[in-house]
Amino acid sequence: MAVSEMREKGWRNDGRAKVTGGAKFTGDLKFADMLHAVPVYADYIHALLTGINTAEAEKSPGVVRVLTYRDVPGANRFGQIIRDFCIFADDRIRCHGDVVAVVVAETRAQALAAAALVRVEAEPLPALLDPEKAMQPDAILIHESHGSNIINTHRVRSGDTEKGFAAADLILEKTYTTPFVEHAYMEPEVSIALPRPDGTMEVYGSMQHPFSTRRFVAACLGLPLADIEVIGTPLGGGFGGKDDTAAIVCARTALAARLLNRPVKMVYSRQWSIRESYKRHPYKVDYKMGLTREGRITAVDCRIIADGGAYCSVTPWVTWRSTVQCCGPYVVENVHCDTFGVYTNNPVTGAMRGFGSPQMNFVIESMIEEAAEKLGLTGIALRRMNLVRQGSTTITGQKLEGHTVAMEQVLDKVLEEIDYQNKLARCSHGRGNEEELYGIGLAMSYRGVSLGAEGVDFCAAIVNVQADGSVLLEAGVHENGQGAEAAMSLILARELGIDVDKIRYRRSSTSVIPDSGTTVASRGTIMGGGAVALAAQELKQKIAVFAAPELACAPEEISFTSNQIIGRGGRSLPFAEVIRGMFQKQQFPYALGVYRAPQVSWDEETGQGKAYFTWVYGCQAVELTVNRKSGKVRLLNAVACHDVGKAINNTMLLGQYYGGMAMGTGYALHEDLHIDGGRIGHTNLNRYRIPRSTDLCEMRAIVVENHDPVSPTGAKSIGEPSNEIMAPAIANAIHHATGVRYYHLPIRIAGTDVPEEAQKRGQL
């Protein structure tokens, strides 16, 4: 099939396996002589761990061994930033999801029966559940070695906010809060570890980051990285959520396999998955904005507090993005922002689709609309007055240049597609007698692409052409379900001018390709695709040099298309034939491509710098109704427009739009873990309510393609942008329907909210 046709049809290399049930997820794998392991928790939130009695459990039928922190030969504590994550609880229990032991038995049923017999002795400590209390200097320390419950701080200092507020005609000051959010990937964590005769360990798992997993496993076992091979298997969803905690599940499994010298499988139940895995950070944001009468933003002062839960995970990185993007896609000269990531005894929080932006966008895009209303302007007019444009300077002093700043383009497309202005005039604002109140709302964002100044940002790809002209490809990005492997294959097919079915994407292994970091921050396509494009260019160079004499032209004149290698004047040779010739002369068509992200910079003191090497721009709008009596929200229509740079696989790209919008809808309206006293109340999918087909409406996706020169393929990213503005668009639509503004997610509308609040509003 031609590449263009593949693009339209959403080709995926793993498609057939996934629709036939043939795809083997980790939980579907079995190995001879395999043992089964299960975790053991203790019903404490914060406690000194004084004893773990495993004697009873060990005597239970079928039990082979019960493991605790005492059995860890390497490091029991590990982490990507701070090494505070406990493989097993050792001195203390710090949250309800801490694992104190793992029971290993011949069958899973036997392991489960024995797990109930493990006795934990502990002395409860006061539980710190409110980050603001945990920040107080007299609060007891959750990690004494850290010296403070404040995990990290970030700041932005720009201009002079005092002057800025003095110049304002309107000053708005509000507090917003957002909840813990469960990723709710459909596949709970699972892992299998297989000890090999040569002393190395093979690891399979439902994890997002093979290299990160390898680091956790190697640290726990006290082995060199080369001794651990993490092998990719189909992953049943990640959304940022299968990093640290999923890696630790793999580490515990590998530990059991190492000590018992048998394959071990650990399958998580949904309840354990929700209990133990990290969540999206809840934020409390105090936000103050000053504006002139005409609508120009003169200053922003904000204080962001993120509940990091019991362990650091990637809290410093998540909160960094929030800080850099704390004013949304607007030019604000005077900014003062203080951000804190804080340890508490709540469930641990870490990476989740959006990575610190969904919280802030809810705040900013709510306040923009509220300010506009107070000034008697439309939200659109206010936005236009302040939006970043080509050449604008961001709040961190970065000049937006070298790519198309498409903010107004995406806004205009959405306004037109959904007929925003006309529909805005029809909104109910809580008035009238209709049962169903109607509203339309919109939100916008810009988003720094990839990791930004807090991470080392590069990615590798290996293209290895075989003697018959078939091609093996591997890139350092992980297939999380988004179609990354298919996208990489399509990029390579286009570069080499060959059919995509000649390309086999290798099953990924950490032992083959250089550690390319993690497939996070929607960086798969730009970074992985960049590496593939560079590898292809290097390969083409080798092939061209070889083929040039036969085609009687210079290597530079050679092009690659339709499975042919084409020289001057229409002379050409089949791709496969040239490759065969190269092998005969021992010239191997093999290339390693490494894409390094362009330079970025950051000054922690002032919060100034070129934070990201490029940006994406997006706008989404929603129409909905709110039932006046029940408060029930029904979505009617949703439109999203993003500048993705370039579409690699159209159908899959649209899937990223819709999936992100759906997840954003859950964030706005449904999802609540019901955490009480550090314990999660809703530990399964009956109570933790992710959107169903009937909760959503028809969605429309508009793709803008302003090819980005910094990206070798022109492509940028979409996975997170699509997710980060749905909640504020819904919040704004609800406001236009009811006349009520909600400052907390998920939005709960009591039937009584509407008439009362709308009256109050009338008196303002």
Next chain:
Amino acid sequence: MKLTVNGVTHEIDAGLAEMRLLDWLREELGLTGAKAGCEIGACGACTVLVDGRPVKSCTRRLRDVAGKSVLTIEGLTPLDGSLHPLQQAFLDAGAVQCGFCTPGMILAAHALLLRNPAPARAEIRQALQGNLCRCTGYQQIIDAVELAAKSYQK
């Protein structure tokens, strides 16, 4: 106790009567297309058809389905290496991302189309509401079911 799976009848030991259908399919028959996502009947990842109706196999014991006929995703797949029109439509419409929900989703859609070969989009939504998907937002899943419907109409 007898149970037919994908056209093959199995004689089941009475001692297994209490075993969950999901576990039996996965562990004993190696039919791992049905997945465990919640094990309490809330997600639909374990959906199979029992006498043509979608059933969450995590909520059924073998004794509940004795004498009946079960269809799993493996049974829907043609033996000649081609794809069932619904499977093909899922690929063409981009309805597959991680694929964990896909087998259950396809079977639930198959049951719908057998019953109603020309469903409106709202009816498709309704029929799939017991099958959760975290990846796709359902938009392209509904597209796929619409696309496949034609092949059920003859």
